[in-house]
Amino acid sequence: MLLAPPSADAIASVIELAVAPVFLLVAIGGFLNVCAGRLARIVDRARAMEPVILAARGAEHDQLVEEARLLDRRIRVVNSAITMAVLAAVFICLLVVLLFVTGLFQVDLASVIALLFIAAIIAVGSSFTIFLVETRLATRMVRVPSRLLFHEAED
Incomplete structure (x- = not known):
């Protein structure tokens, strides 16, 4: 049995649904850029x-x-x-693909799509949490010792 080709309205509807996850991909890309920059600075410092x-x-x-x-x-x-941010991006890419499969082939994948979205958000949240740990480590590294904060010059 052949399926009728989807209408332009059906395709437009799927594209509308896919736009929000794509914006999330853009945000993750920006976050990955920040992480990569921090990693590069840390590696440069270690080598120096x-x-x-x-x-x-x-x-x-x-x-x-x-x-x-x-x-x-x-x-x-x-x-x-x-790693967690990239995993989230992969989940979102799969989600967008499944949105198109659902819209084009009239297959009910709502549960899988919902689970992928939940997994993506958990991965993004984990990535942000791990990033917070790194910034705390960096802050601990650059703390000014109290012996300098309360140092007084000799007369």
Whole structure:
């Protein structure tokens, strides 16, 4: 049995439904750009620290190694945020495809579409939460020591 080709109105309706998820894709793309920029800066800082760590001794060496460990952790955390954001984007792409399949072939995939949307929002929320962890790590890294905040110059 052949299906009748969908009408232009049916296709227009599917396109209207697909527009909102596509805007979410654009937002995720912007977020991925922010994450990639942060990752690049962290990696650059870690690479710049390598010769300094190798040349340092004593307490300075220990402090630099601790900073390098924190940079390594931040790299892993940002990568996790990127992974979750990309996963959300993949879910949204699948959702848009299924919207078109539903509209063009009159197949009822409403439950699958709803579950994909829920999964995408959970992945986006997870990505934002992981990103918050990374920004907290970065803040901890650049805190000004209290010995400097309350330092007074000698007369």
